Amino acid sequence: MKLLVLHFIAQAPKFSYDIIKDVAAFVGGEYKPSTGTICPTINYLEEQQYTQVIMSADERKQYHITDKGLEHLEDSQDTLHRVLSRFETRRRIKNDERYIDINNAMESLKASLRLKLSHAELSSKDIQKIAEQIDQAAANITRL
Structure with a gap:
């Protein structure tokens, strides 16, 4: 989950609600991660200095990837690829009528x-x- 969340933050800065929506849409099916899953993941990424919080104009926390986070993603490309592939296969099986x-x-x-x-x-x-x-x-x- 940590790599997946970091992957989504790397695509564009995100609010926690956006991360929940992105993960739910990517995983597919009825799965929607709870704030109890996402918030500790986000906190971990921030503690590792992979992300940083920037307050938005409306005083909400927006998560941005750091250079250290980009480096971690780069170092973890093989693992990230396996995670993305696994969920893509799962989504295909769920959504493609041929399966x-x-x-x-x-x-x-x-x-x-x-x-x-x-x-x-x-x-x-x-x-x-x-x-x-x-x-x-x-x-x-x-x-x-």
Whole structure:
């Protein structure tokens, strides 16, 4: 989240509400980060001197990237690229009609796992079987 927020601030100075909107729009789906997630992230970036606060004309905090923040982003390009790619893939699966069957299958798997875990006391053997089936499905997909 820290790199993602810094990435958005690097694009243009932001108010905290703008950061929340940017992250929500980028991640897609129903996810919208809370102020309880964003504010500590912003505070961390400021403490690390990656951002600085400039008060706007209406006395709101606007976050700007610093030279140190730009350097950190540059040093973290590989990690940032992986984060951006992961969310882009997630958004594509959620929004592209060609992937509707994949999205539905993923949601079905999550729902069945939640249901199984909440309504049954699983033995170690059952947990191992479930994990093996998920691993096998992943291997089968990789081989496609």
